[in-house]
Amino acid sequence: MGIVFIVSLVAAIFDWRYKRQGGKKPASRDRWMFGAACGVCLVCLVILGLMGASAEGLGAATPGILIVLFAVWEIGRWRIRRKNPIMSKETSDDKL
Secondary structure, X not given: OHXXXXXXXXXXXXXXXXXXXXXXXXXXXXXXXXXXXXXXHXXXXXXXXXXXXXXXXXXXXXXXXXXXXXXXXXXXXXHHHHHOOOOOHHHHHHHO
C-alpha cells in the first residue's frame, strides 16, 4: 500500500500543477461520484461495526480503503490529463 500511496501523491502533485497551468478541473459529477464512493465505504464500515467486527480490524482497514479511493481518484484525473493536454504557447503559435 505504501507504493500505491507514494505514486498517488506524485500524481496529485502533477494534477495540481496541471490545474494551475489552466488544465481542466474536475467536473461536479466527478466530485459527486467520489463523495458517493466515500459515503458507501463509510456506510460499509459502520455496518461492519454494528455486526460485531472488532474496532481494531476496522481501524486497520480504514487507511487501506482511503489509499485505494485516493488512487482511484488520481487514475481518473490522469485519464483527464491525457485526454485534455495543455497546449504550450510555442505549440499553439506554430499551428496558427
